[in-house]
Each structure stands twice: as C-alpha cells, then as structure tokens.
Amino acid sequence: xxxxxxxxxxxxxxxxxxxxxxxxxxxxxxxxxxxxxxxxxxxxxxxxxxxxxxxxxxxxxxxxxxxxxxxxxxxxxxxxxxxxxxxxxxxxxxxxxxxxxxxxxxxxxxxxxxxxxxxxxxxxxxxxxxxxxxxxxxxxxxxxxxxxxxxxxxxxxxxxxxxxxxxxxxxxxxxxxxxxxxxxxxxxxxxxxxxxxxxxxxxxxxxxxxxxxxxxxxxxxxxxxxxxxxxxxxxxxxxxxxxxxxxxxxxxxxxxxxxxxxxxxxxxxxxxxxxxxxxxxxxxxxxxxxxxxxxxxxxxxxxxxxxxxxxxxxxxxxxxxxxxxxx
Amino acid sequence: xxxxxxxxxxxxxxxxxxxxxxxxxxxxxxxxxxxxxxxxxxxxxxxxxxxxxxxxxxxxxxxxxxxxxxxxxxxxxxxxxxxxxxxxxxxxxxxxxxxxxxxxxxxxxxxxxxxxxxxxxxxxxxxxxxxxxxxxxxxxxxxxxxxxxxxxxxxxxxxxxxxxxxxxxxxxxxxxxxxxxxxxxxxxxxxxxxxxxxxxxxxxxxxxxxxxxxxxxxxxxxxxxxxxxxxxxxxxxxxxxxxxxxxxxxxxxxxxxxxxxxxxxxxxxxxxxxxxxxxxxxxxxxxxxxxxxxxxxxxxxxxxxxxxxxxxxxxxxxxxxxxxxxxxxxxxxxxxxxxxxxxxxxxxxxxxxxxxxxxxxxxxxxxxxxxxxxxxxxxxxxxxxxxxxxxxxxxxxxxxxxxxxxxxxxxxxxxxxxxxxxxxxxxxxxxxxxxxxxxxxxxxxxxxxxxxxxxxxxxxxxxxxxxxxxxxxxxxxxxxxxxxxxxxxxxxxxxxxxxxxxx
Numbered sequence: 091x092x093x094x095x096x097x098x099x100x101x102x103x104x105x106x107x108x109x110x111x112x113x114x115x116x117x118x119x120x121x122x123x124x125x126x127x128x129x130x131x132x133x134x135x136x137x138x139x140x141x142x143x144x145x146x147x148x149x150x151x152x153x154x155x156x157x158x159x160x161x162x163x164x165x166x167x168x169x170x171x172x173x174x175x176x177x178x179x180x181x182x183x184x185x186x187x188x189x190x191x192x193x194x195x196x197x198x199x200x201x202x203x204x205x206x207x208x209x210x211x212x213x214x215x216x217x218x219x220x221x222x223x224x225x226x227x228x229x230x231x232x233x234x235x236x237x238x239x240x241x242x243x244x245x246x247x248x249x250x251x252x253x254x255x256x257x258x259x260x261x262x263x264x265x266x267x268x269x270x271x272x273x274x275x276x277x278x279x280x281x282x283x284x285x286x287x288x289x290x291x292x293x294x295x296x297x298x299x300x301x302x303x304x305x306x307x308x309x310x311x312x313x314x315x316x317x318x319x320x321x322x323x324x325x326x327x328x329x330x331x332x333x334x335x336x337x338x339x340x341x342x343x344x345x346x347x348x349x350x351x352x353x354x355x356x357x358x359x360x361x362x363x364x365x366x367x368x369x370x371x372x373x374x375x376x377x378x379x380x381x382x383x384x385x386x387x388x389x390x391x392x393x394x395x396x397x398x399x400x401x402x403x404x405x406x407x408x409x410x411x412x413x414x415x416x417x
Numbered sequence: 418x419x420x421x422x423x424x425x426x427x428x429x430x431x432x433x434x435x436x437x438x439x440x441x442x443x444x445x446x447x448x449x450x451x452x453x454x455x456x457x458x459x460x461x462x463x464x465x466x467x468x469x470x471x472x473x474x475x476x477x478x479x480x481x482x483x484x485x486x487x488x489x490x491x492x493x494x495x496x497x498x499x500x501x502x503x504x505x506x507x508x509x510x511x512x513x514x515x516x517x518x519x520x521x522x523x524x525x526x527x528x529x530x531x532x533x534x535x536x537x538x539x540x541x542x543x544x545x546x547x548x549x550x551x552x553x554x555x556x557x558x559x560x561x562x563x564x565x566x567x568x569x570x571x572x573x574x575x576x577x578x579x580x581x582x583x584x585x586x587x588x589x590x591x592x593x594x595x596x597x598x599x600x601x602x603x604x605x606x607x608x609x610x611x612x613x614x615x616x617x618x619x620x621x622x623x624x625x626x627x628x629x630x631x632x633x634x635x636x637x638x639x640x641x642x643x644x645x646x647x648x649x650x651x652x653x654x655x656x657x658x659x660x661x662x663x664x665x666x667x668x669x670x671x672x673x674x675x676x677x678x679x680x681x682x683x684x685x686x687x688x689x690x691x692x693x694x695x696x697x698x699x700x701x702x703x704x705x706x707x708x709x710x711x712x713x714x715x716x717x718x719x720x721x722x723x724x725x726x727x728x729x730x731x732x733x734x735x736x737x738x739x740x741x742x743x744x745x746x747x748x749x750x751x752x753x754x755x756x757x758x759x760x761x762x763x764x765x766x767x768x769x770x771x772x773x774x775x776x777x778x779x780x781x782x783x784x785x786x787x788x789x790x791x792x793x794x795x796x797x798x799x800x801x802x803x804x805x806x807x808x809x810x811x812x813x814x815x816x817x818x819x820x821x822x823x824x825x826x827x828x829x830x831x832x833x834x835x836x837x838x839x840x841x842x843x844x845x846x847x848x849x850x851x852x853x854x855x856x857x858x859x860x861x862x863x864x865x866x867x868x869x870x871x872x873x874x875x876x877x878x879x880x881x882x883x884x885x886x887x888x889x890x891x892x893x894x895x896x897x898x899x900x901x902x903x904x905x906x907x908x909x910x911x912x913x914x915x916x917x918x919x920x
Binding site for chain 1: 560616749753764
C-alpha cells in the first residue's frame, strides 16, 4: 500500500529542487568583495551552439581571473524570452548575467508582447564574439562568384536558411531585397538540415554562420561565394564580401554580448568588463574563437548599447519590408 | 583489406590504457544516467564538453560518444522494472518489459535487452566500418518528399501499437499528431496552439510527455489501485535470469530486424531513436504469428526495439562523421567538441585524420563490449531493486523524474507539464486509451507536416513529387501493401474467431 503522503513527499522534494534553480537569497552586492560566490551566466540556447561554446571557452579563464566559478545555465526557447525572464527574476547584483545575441535585436520587433524591454531592463557589460554569415552554393553547380549565381538563377533563386525570424532567415530577406532577386526562402529546422539541402542540390544558396559550416567549406562540400561582414573573414581571406560582390549596403555581423540586470552597481559592471576584455585579448582565446570562425573582441558598454539599438532598427526595417507577421 | 588495416590502426588507438579509461568512464556514466528516468545524454554530454577542451580530441570524443550510446543500454532498465522509461525511446520497452517483470522474469528481460543492445550496436558499427561513406551519401540524398513517405509508412505501421480497440488507438495517434503541432510553425514562424504561453513556443517537450504518460501515470495507477505490486520476496538465482531456449529463439531474428530498422532510421538526419524503437516494435507485431502476445510479455517486444535503439544511435554517427551533418542535437554537440580542436568532420576526415576516425569507430565496439560486461552482472543488482518496498521506491522515482525533466531545458514549466501528462495518462489507462500511439504520433506529426510542406515548396506545389522520387514511391507502395495486408488479415481473423472478445 502506498501512502499518499510519501507521494507528496516526492513531489515536495521535486518542487524544492526546482525552486533551488531560482535562488533568490539576497547576497548584499558589494563591489569591493565582488565576486564572493559563483556567477551564473544564462545562455538563451541549448548546449553546443556558437554562443554556448564561446561562452564556455571564455568562462574558464574568466573564472580563474575572477576567482569564482562561472556556471553556464542553458535556457533555450521562445527566442530568448525564457532566458531573459530567468535573468530578470534574479537580483541586480552581478551574480546572474545573460548572453544576448543579434537574435535579441530581432525579437524586439518580432514579439509584440515581450514581458520586458531589453534596452531598459538590462545593461551592457561588453561584446564577446563577432561573426559574419556565409553565402554558399553547391560546388557542383559550378558558380564561382555571387554574380555568376545571380545572373544564372536570379529570377528564381532558392535559398535555404534556418527558421523564420532567425538572423539567417532575415539576412536572406535582406539579401533578396538588396540584390533585387526573385527568391524563395525555404526554412529548415536546423543548420545541418540547411547543409543537407545544399549537398542534395535542392537549393541554390545557403546562408548560415561560418562556425557550423566550416567543415563543409573546408571539405569542399560547399562553396563560399561571399561573406556578409564589412571586411573579409580572416579565416577565409580569399572569399570576397557581399559588398565587394556588388550587393550594396548588404552587411550583417552577428554578435554575442554579456549583459547584467539594470540597477547593477556600475563598479561591478566595470570590473566584469575589464576582466572579460583581458580574457578576450589573450592569444589562446583569440585562437580558439578563430577555430570557430568567430572574432573575440570586447567593446565598451556604451558601444555595445549603441550597436544593440542600431540593430533593433535595422531588423525592424527588414521585418517590415518583408511583411513578416509579428507574434 | 585496406579497411581492415585501418581498423587495426583504430584498435591500436582505442586500446591504449588512456583510451580504455575514458571509454570506460563514458559508458559507465552513460549507463548510469540512462537508468535514471528523464535525465538524458544531451545534458550529460553538454556538462562534460568543457572537460574535453583539455583532452586529446580522440579521448574526448571517445568519452562523449560513450555517454551517448551507454545511456541507451541503461534506458530500458527502469522500463522493465518499474514501467518507467529511462528515456523516450525506451517507452516502448515498457509494453512488454514490465509484464515480463511482473511474471518474475525481470532478470530474463534485462538479460535479453543487454544482449540485443549489444547486437544492435555491433550491427550498426559494422555498417559504419564497411559502408559509412556510401550509406551517408544515400542517407543525405533523401529529400523532403522521401522523408514524408517514410514517416507515412511509420505512421501506418503504428496502428498496430494499440492493444484493444483500434478506434481508441487511432484517436490517440491523432491526438499525438495534434500535440506535435504545438509550438512555432517552421514554415511561417508563427505560434500555434501555444495559448500565449512562452513555455510552449518551442513545442511540448518530448521527455516531459514520455515521462508523464509512462512514468507518472504508472505511479498514479498504483496509488489509485490502493495496493502497489508486491515487492519481490524470493531470491532469484542466476539460473532464473538466463533466457530459455524459446526466449533465445524469439530473440534471434527479431533483434536482427530491429538492428536493421534502427540502423536505417538512425542514419537519416533528423529522425531519432524514438521513431526507430517504435517502428521496430510495430514491425515485430505485424510480422508475428501471435500478435496477441504483444503487451503480455513477448520477448520480441523487447528485443527488437532495444536492438533498434542501440543500432540507431551508432548509425547516427555515419552522417555525422563522414559528411559532417549531425542528425540531432547530441551529435551537434559532439561536432562542436571536435571543431574546438580544429577538426572538421567531413568526407576528408577518414583520410586526413584516419587515426582519429578509426580510433573512435574501434572505441565504439570496445565500449559496447565494456557495456556488455558491465551490464550483465548488474542484472542481479537491478532485480534486487524490486525488493525495495514501493512506498520508498516510488517517491524516489518521482523525484528523479522531476530532476530529469527539469534538466532538459532547465525549465520548471516542463516539470508541471510532466505531472499534467501523468494525470492525463492515468485517465487514459483507466479508459483503455493506449499511450504508445500518442507518443509516436507526437514524434511523427511535426516531421510529416514539415516535410510535406517543404516537398511542395521544392516542387513548385506539384503533388506528383511524391511518386516521381523513387525512394518516396517505394515507401508509399510499401504503405499501400501494408494496408492491404492488414485489412485482408483482419478479415480472415474475423472469420476465424468472431466470438473472441477484445481484451
């Protein structure tokens, strides 16, 4: 016979454990002794992605220089809403930080009833990583440049990207409008699916970040026609930018940045900024980021905020021009 | 011959004391988290990923992969003993594993699942060794229309998953399909059936659904019936754990068929082991001369899905390693681990990093042997677990389910969902609605819809694309054949025994 109370005990234990995740014990934020306990970093993606891996890579030396462990907490889902909500439930003491990405600036427009305002409720510490996207074709199709592809397929171009509302997908929208081509953008669930579509030759062009497609490019499964950065990607200097290829104004640079909750002691923000900046300047981290096709570069909090604001504007225009329904 | 030489090189790499150690650590950890309900290999692998930054790439990959396939060995243990699956793919093992345990044959069931896991894993490893590049090219050539037709076949086969009323089974498949639509529509980016809840915007968590319907519901059932199943009193001798000759006969071909189905599904990116195990079970039941035995403790009902489970996870390495196209999130994390070391999986990996590629492949098989050695003696221990009074065991299990579900997305809403699905599953059991078809519908629904729509976009909205592509055509024909076969069989079965009552 099972007694109901034993079941309730189990439930209670379960709830207790869940509650531990959102620890609200108020440690007095004191800039001079900061940090006196481990720092939690909320990552709005599942493990293994670019934002996750770069943060984990930087997290180790950062933990050493801060003298406290950094705990990465993956809170994927809902375009970062889940992660940001978690973040905002914590205290503004610098012990809970969040990784924001380019996707954050898209979400500002895409989601009409966000329970927060990133520009008000969060404060920047620094940028962490920068990356461009790559426009790729199937090498068997025989196109050597973007112009060649557009000349041949410009009236009926098929572009594969991940889901609508992603940086990749909106970049494709931006591309089709700036290059004035007639294109069908076909959404896939994951980056490997996008790669698969390209390998099968069912699309003419795939747009995604270099990180995920490095293998395919190195192995000559995919041919990089152009990169979306302002300048060429140091990992493959032979590939021209889209600007050079004649697509005027077509520049997309993705970023990952570290943010804290608004109201955090400025001295703590400064301390974190300086430590992150120092870690990102080390050769080891620069090299490891470069392996992932990502540039390690810190910014001042002000520059980061300006960048976020500019990107919110940029993507709002793209979303409106493409006629994408907001959520 | 060259392959064998390279394989020898691989074994040289994988048999160093260090490699053996990391392999052992990986598979042991994997088995352990596999046994625990809900805690999946993805969480564990993500936690271990930073450790591998400092390891040699080979050692890191050996360990991470060990966790992954090790977890599949453990995941059926709780299905058999407690009717609580260790992971979503193992939910199907509950159907026949648990009845076996209630008949006092838990030891036999665990023995069978360990052996078939080994056979399934080895089967896929052999494919990986000899045919990886060819198979990977074949798998990647499957387009949206092909996926659609394969999934339609899977869905049709699934109709056998239900015991009892076919109408109720159909209702549950449909409900599963509908539940699979919850979340963001991949084509338009719009939210569907999320009721304004951000937690639902990425869909219902598969682990929450499986743990709720199978785990929590089972505990509620016991609670409601007022008496828990009696803990095992008598000691089980080693001899009683050994399968009988009939058991082995039942296992023999079913585990090979399971291995084949698992390998096929496993190497298709984006499918996953849950579809593999459910397909294997459905296939066995279709083929069996005694389909009525399924659900009552049929050996085929555990051997086929377990072989499929392990075959599918090993086969998932085929496209990952040879094309650099990871089939699921776990594979993507492992690829990330390699990228950090500057290694890029792809067609050239086999030649440029031969030692790494063959070392990893060899370690798979070594890992499977370790798992076999590790798991067989553990059977006694697991069976002993059944002697723990249930009023201690069930709260502990419930607690573990909560942790496991939470660990998937670090989301407490998922824990509440699990409890909700538990209550739903409890009432479904009460009124004879089967859970397995619901779970399969849930897994297949999004794949079917997504690929159907994508196939139409790619073909400029021509429905004929489904019969123009050879792979798609073959699977659609198979589906038709299956339908005709089952209707004719149902008709003849009805003639023979129109007096028989549904259980």
